[in-house]
Amino acid sequence: MKICGPKCSLCCTLLSAWGIVQLGIMAVLFWVKSPAFIEDLSIPEEAHHDAGHFIDALDKSYKTIAQNCGIAAGMYVITLIISGWQVMVNKRS
Amino acid sequence: MGSIFRSEEMALCQLFLSSEAAYNCVSEIGEVGLVQFRDLNPDVNAFQRKFVHEVRRCDEMDRKLRYLEKEILKDKLQIIDTGENPAAPQPREMIDLEATFEKLENELREVNANAETLKKNSLELTELKHVLATTQLFFQGRDSEPNSSITQNLLPAEEGKGPVQLGFVCDVTNRERMPMFERMLWRVCRGNVFVRQSEVQQPLEDPVTREEVFKTVFIIFFQGEQLKTKVKKICEGCRTTMYPCPESAQERKEMGQGVEGRLADLRTVLNQTTDHRHRVLAAAAKHLRTWFIKVKKMKAIYHTLNMLNLDVTNKCLIAECWIPTVDMGSIRAALRKGTERAGSSVQPIINQMLTNQMPPTFHRTNKFTAGFQNLIDSYGIATYREVNPALYTTTTFPFLFAVMFGDAGHATIMLLFSAWMVLRERQLIAAKMSGEIWNIFFGGRYILLLMSLFSFYTGVIYNDIFSKSFNIFGSSWHIGDNANATEHNLQAWGELTLNPYYRDLYSGEPYPFGFDPIWQIAVNKIAFQNSYKMKISIIIGVFHMIFGIMVSLINHLFFRRFWNIVCEFLPQLIFLVSLFGYLCFMVFYKWVSFGSGEEFDIQHNSDCAPSVLIYFINMVLLKKDKPTGHCDVWMYDNQFTIQLILLVVALLCVPIMLIPKPFIARRQHNQRMRQLAVSRQLLETQGAGTSASSHEEEFEFSEVFIEQAIHTIEFVLGCVSHTASYLRLWALSLAHGQLSEVLWNMVMKIGLQQASTVGCVMLYLIFSFWAVLTVSILVLMEGLSAFLHTLRLHWVEFQSKFYKGEGYAFAPLTFKNIINGDEEEAA
Numbered sequence: 001m002k003i004c005g006p007k008c009s010l011c012c013t014l015l016s017a018w019g020i021v022q023l024g025i026m027a028v029l030f031w032v033k034s035p036a037f038i039e040d041l042s043i044p045e046e047a048h049h050d051a052g053h054f055i056d057a058l059d060k061s062y063k064t065i066a067q068n069c070g071i072a073a074g075m076y077v078i079t080l081i082i083s084g085w086q087v088m089v090n091k092r093s
Numbered sequence: 094m095g096s097i098f099r100s101e102e103m104a105l106c107q108l109f110l111s112s113e114a115a116y117n118c119v120s121e122i123g124e125v126g127l128v129q130f131r132d133l134n135p136d137v138n139a140f141q142r143k144f145v146h147e148v149r150r151c152d153e154m155d156r157k158l159r160y161l162e163k164e165i166l167k168d169k170l171q172i173i174d175t176g177e178n179p180a181a182p183q184p185r186e187m188i189d190l191e192a193t194f195e196k197l198e199n200e201l202r203e204v205n206a207n208a209e210t211l212k213k214n215s216l217e218l219t220e221l222k223h224v225l226a227t228t229q230l231f232f233q234g235r236d237s238e239p240n241s242s243i244t245q246n247l248l249p250a251e252e253g254k255g256p257v258q259l260g261f262v263c264d265v266t267n268r269e270r271m272p273m274f275e276r277m278l279w280r281v282c283r284g285n286v287f288v289r290q291s292e293v294q295q296p297l298e299d300p301v302t303r304e305e306v307f308k309t310v311f312i313i314f315f316q317g318e319q320l321k322t323k324v325k326k327i328c329e330g331c332r333t334t335m336y337p338c339p340e341s342a343q344e345r346k347e348m349g350q351g352v353e354g355r356l357a358d359l360r361t362v363l364n365q366t367t368d369h370r371h372r373v374l375a376a377a378a379k380h381l382r383t384w385f386i387k388v389k390k391m392k393a394i395y396h397t398l399n400m401l402n403l404d405v406t407n408k409c410l411i412a413e414c415w416i417p418t419v420d421m422g423s424i425r426a427a428l429r430k431g432t433e434r435a436g437s438s439v440q441p442i443i444n445q446m447l448t449n450q451m452p453p454t455f456h457r458t459n460k461f462t463a464g465f466q467n468l469i470d471s472y473g474i475a476t477y478r479e480v481n482p483a484l485y486t487t488t489t490f491p492f493l494f495a496v497m498f499g500d501a502g503h504a505t506i507m508l509l510f511s512a513w514m515v516l517r518e519r520q521l522i523a524a525k526m527s528g529e530i531w532n533i534f535f536g537g538r539y540i541l542l543l544m545s546l547f548s549f550y551t552g553v554i555y556n557d558i559f560s561k562s563f564n565i566f567g568s569s570w571h572i573g574d575n576a577n578a579t580e581h582n583l584q585a586w587g588e589l590t591l592n593p594y595y596r597d598l599y600s601g602e603p604y605p606f607g608f609d610p611i612w613q614i615a616v617n618k619i620a621f622q623n624s625y626k627m628k629i630s631i632i633i634g635v636f637h638m639i640f641g642i643m644v645s646l647i648n649h650l651f652f653r654r655f656w657n658i659v660c661e662f663l664p665q666l667i668f669l670v671s672l673f674g675y676l677c678f679m680v681f682y683k684w685v686s687f688g689s690g691e692e693f694d695i696q697h698n699s700d701c702a703p704s705v706l707i708y709f710i711n712m713v714l715l716k717k718d719k720p721t722g723h724c725d726v727w728m729y730d731n732q733f734t735i736q737l738i739l740l741v742v743a744l745l746c747v748p749i750m751l752i753p754k755p756f757i758a759r760r761q762h763n764q765r766m767r768q769l770a771v772s773r774q775l776l777e778t779q780g781a782g783t784s785a786s787s788h789e790e791e792f793e794f795s796e797v798f799i800e801q802a803i804h805t806i807e808f809v810l811g812c813v814s815h816t817a818s819y820l821r822l823w824a825l826s827l828a829h830g831q832l833s834e835v836l837w838n839m840v841m842k843i844g845l846q847q848a849s850t851v852g853c854v855m856l857y858l859i860f861s862f863w864a865v866l867t868v869s870i871l872v873l874m875e876g877l878s879a880f881l882h883t884l885r886l887h888w889v890e891f892q893s894k895f896y897k898g899e900g901y902a903f904a905p906l907t908f909k910n911i912i913n914g915d916e917e918e919a920a
């Protein structure tokens with residue numbers, strides 16, 4: 001039942017909590033196309049030559065990254081549950 | 094009046110205690126913890142002091158308690174900490190305590206010795222059991238009849254010689270010794286013995302060392318008496334244990350059964366012994382902490398009593414001690430309580446003495462200010478009653494840290510950690526966690542809390558949260574017509590330049606609070622931030638140093654050193670203000686009068702903005718630049734004249750700092766000597782004895798002059814070097830910002846720029862990697878670095894303007910450390 005010790009499970013819990021908060025906020029910000037993250041987008045080389053294509057690639061990249069952040073946040077929720085359970089197990093033993 | 098602004102006023106008092114009440118009075122004083130006793134018998138050897146026997150007895154009791162503690166911990170019992178504070182026991186109770194400890198110790202030693210013997214016996218019996226089992230295996234195939242001798246069938250009978258008789262010995266030894274033993278046997282007996290060995294599968298517990306060892310059973314076969322002696326000697330020499338093994342199988346079986354029975358009995362007895370020991374230890378563990386505290390308090394009281402003097406009548410003890418004057422009342426109350434408890438009728442007397450000695454420095458701190466006071470005291474204890482820098486450090490320290498650390502994200506991490514420590518401090522103190530690093534962090538929790546709050550503020554000002562900026566109010570920069578941002582131009586240039594002159598590019602209204610968020614995507618972000626951060630570093634530095642000089646004025650007024658105000662404070666202040674204060678003025682003037690846009694005329698536009706540093710250098714070198722283009726040479730009218738006047742004034746301050754003070758000091762010294770001589774003559778004519786305490790002060794003029802010269806040079810050069818030293822505020826904040834950006838771009842961006850689906854897993858992993866690096870590098874390492882640099886700025890740049898730090902700490906007799914369970918220093 002015990003996967004990791006008390007220190008490891010506490011670290012994972014804190015990390016997951018931080019991950020959920022930060023990735024959640026980032027997902028929202030990417031969804032509303034915040035210009036602060038404009039340098040984090042991945043725009044393919046071909047789209048650089050035409051303005052219309054560029055804007056389309058921009059929107060697509062924003063949406064993809066927003067989805068990725070959201071799913072990663074969801075994965076961190078699972079990690080939080082698992083490591084929270086580990087913390088309980090360690091406290092009991 | 095006590096406060097953290099200045100150290101407490103101390104009084105040297107004489108305490109007269111009656112012999113019966115002395116112990117109890119010192120005990121009560123120790124509980125209050127505000128009296129520092131002076132050692133009145135410094136020349137007396139430790140072994141010749143009055144209470145040396147009692148101290149020795151206390152040491153014995155301490156040793157017994159430590160032995161008990163070790164045994165309790167060995168059995169993994171918990172020592173209960175009820176948090177109660179038992180009073181120091183009366184001297185007559187010491188005998189009872191000693192008897193209790195003696196009994197416990199003896200009982201424990203007896204139990205331990207018994208257990209050891211039992212374990213040794215058990216080990217021997219177990220080995221014997223294994224020997225019997227192994228020999229059974231060896232001879233199994235050979236015995237056709239149970240009663241025939243084993244040795245008979247081993248060798249075929251040679252013709253004419255009759256059956257050969259072989260002897261054998263059974264031994265047990267450690268597995269590691271086996272090869273060495275075999276080789277020695279082979280060499281000594283010249284190969285004429287036969288060894289068979291078998292390893293014991295399970296490890297056996299060694300009674301002495303309590304660890305598990307693997308053993309081997311072996312049988313040595315030999316022929317003849319000489320070999321038998323040799324083999325026996327080698328076995329003894331190699332410290333193997335020999336066991337008698339009967340030859341017939343029947344006898345072996347009987348012996349085996351006997352051994353089993355005895356082993357079972359032994360095991361029962363051993364269990365009962367361990368149970369008994371456990372019960373004894375559990376009973377002791379309940380009281381152990383109370384006993385420890387009582388014994389430690391007794392020892393402390395007797396050490397203190399050793400410092401007192403016995404007066405002529407042998408009926409009372411005299412003590413000299415330093416007491417804060419505001420606490421006289423509580424000390425008197427403690428003394429009364431002690432006398433009552435001792436049942437003595439003689440009231441103790443406190444008598445305040447006048448003295449020239451420098452009293453100890455006592456800062457009354459609470460849990461918040463204690464951390465900052467520790468930082469200051471690490472550099473040097475404040476001189477008696479000079480201004481305590483710790484008061485200001487509570488704010489300036491977190492602020493300067495924040496200027497170097499400014500990142501709202503990292504500040505949030507630090508804030509969560511320090512807030513947890515502060516809110517949970519009662520539980521964390523009770524948990525008594527060990528570990529030096531944890532104690533350092535926990536001791537500084539209030540410092541960390543303040544640092545993180547201030548860092549959040551500067552993070553918002555630098556608009557930096559994990560290297561990204563927030564746009565709350567809307568940026569003041571836009572892409573307007575004047576940017577010429579056509580598709581063709583963008584492809585040709587690659588970069589777009591927004592000129593703030595045009596109001597459709599820059600709105601003219603700056604971002605209300607902090608840096609404009611546009612800067613995080615600007616290529617020239619660092620150049621812009623450098624200019625700002627360097628200037629504010631110099632401004633903060635100059636103001637910090639001016640503040641330090643002002644504090645020295647407070648010190649001069651308090652100590653009535655009025656000549657110092659004229660000869661040190663004023664010239665120092667004027668020097669600093671006229672040179673570096675003027676530098677700050679120029680920075681502010683430039684910020685206000687120069688700008689970009691149509692509101693500023695052509696001489697005050699961005700292409701005519703002068704370099705403040707060049708002006709400063711030219712001021713000192715008295716240089717006049719040549720006019721270039723349409724720009725003015727000077728920022729304002731008569732600038733050259735004003736600068737010249739300021740320079741002359743500053744230079745004039747140097748001889749004022751250097752020359753008058755030694756002469757004044759000499760004159761004051763001569764006046765004092767004359768007054769002393771006059772008063773001594775008066776006393777002699779009146780027939781009274783000469784006063785004891787005054788001692789001749791030497792006044793070496795050359796020494797004082799050189800010292801003053803050193804101070805002057807230190808200050809003048811220090812002004813320049815310390816002002817430049819404050820630029821570390823800029824350097825560290827730049828480094829922090831860049832590290833944060835690099836970490837994001839090199840680590841997090843890879844996670845974000847993934848294609849879909851697989852991207853989430855990568856992002857999931859990379860985020861945790863990024864988070865670990867953020868905490869370890871940016872929060873811990875950079876935090877430590879900024880802490881260190883802030884500390885240096887306080888210790889060197891700020892405190893050198895006013896702090897003498899020549900005092901010694903107040904070390905009262907207090908039982909607080911004993912109750913907290915801290916390690917006590919030997920008195």
